[in-house]
Amino acid sequence: MNFFPSPVAFNIPLPDGNVFPIYWYGILIVVGALAGAYLSTVEAKRHNIDVDHVWNALLVVLILGVIGARLYHVISTPSGTNVGFDYYMQNPIEILNFRSGGLGIYGAVAGGLLGAYVYARYAKLNLLTLIDIAMPGLAIGQAIGRWGNFFNQELYGYPTDLPWGLPIDAAHRLPLFADLATYPVETTRFHPTFLYESLAMLITAGVLLLIGRRWQNAKAGDLLLLWGIFYGVVRFLTEFQRPDAWLISGIATAQIIGLILVVVCGVILMYRHTGPSKAEVAATRARQRRRPRPQPPQQPQPPQA
Secondary structure, three states: OOOOOOOEEEEEEOOOOOEEEEEHHHHHHHHHHHHHHHHHHHHHHHOOOOOHHHHHHHHHHHHHHHHHHHHHHHHOOEOOOOOOHHHHHHOHHHHHOHHHOOOOHHHHHHHHHHHHHHHHHHHOOOHHHHHHHHHHHHHHHHHHHOHHHHHOOOOOOOEOOOOOOEOOOHHHOOHHHOOOOOOOOOOOOEOOHHHHHHHHHHHHHHHHHHHHHHOOOOOOOHHHHHHHHHHHHHHHHHHHHOOOOEEEOOEEHHHHHHHHHHHHHHHHHHHHHHOOOHHHHHHHHHHHHHOOOOOOOOOOOOOOO
């Protein structure tokens, strides 16, 4: 017997006899944000920063993060669906319909970083330190928030015979798997892509916490760079189980962004801790040697008798 979760956690009765549904997706996003913020307060204490800054910054980060997440979703065009950039251009009012779903983590992180910058400027805090405090919490929030996809029966991969495969009912099938004769509801299971990312980000949070405590030579901003490397790898791999991925020239856009994150963050991290290469040092010294040395001032000649 298959279990199909309901996206609705509970309903609030309205005076007109209707109900206002509260969705698991929204609940888990909020729970993830609060759990991440709490973990950030622990990190703030370790950096001798007032924990009130975490809760004050959370509001700004959440608002701009949700806006960024929504905009990323709006400009994307997932495969196998008619809800994409063209749809929103024809129905612009739907851009504001957050309850219909559609948030992108890359946009959320970009918006959240902007929020952190705004608050750091306002509170006169070191931006990179503030961001590092938040990085393990961000990973925890991602791990929790991904379970909203479970209740929505979304973010699943290709059919599988593995014991942890998920059943997906007919109403939530991607067009690729809508043929119930080929993919019967009773027997077809799919890769739980959301679960893979959730577990990976839980591990990422633990690794970031460990590195933040054990790496004596860490600099402010290093945890942000490490998050970029870890999540870039995670997203690149999980996108292979995203049949509805937004493609550019046949390549998943999230994989392209993931690779860029890995390369850029990796290069910056290495440069910060290894300094300029020997070749660069030698070239700088050579340029200095080629500069003309200042001549000492000439002494005036005494007059001849």
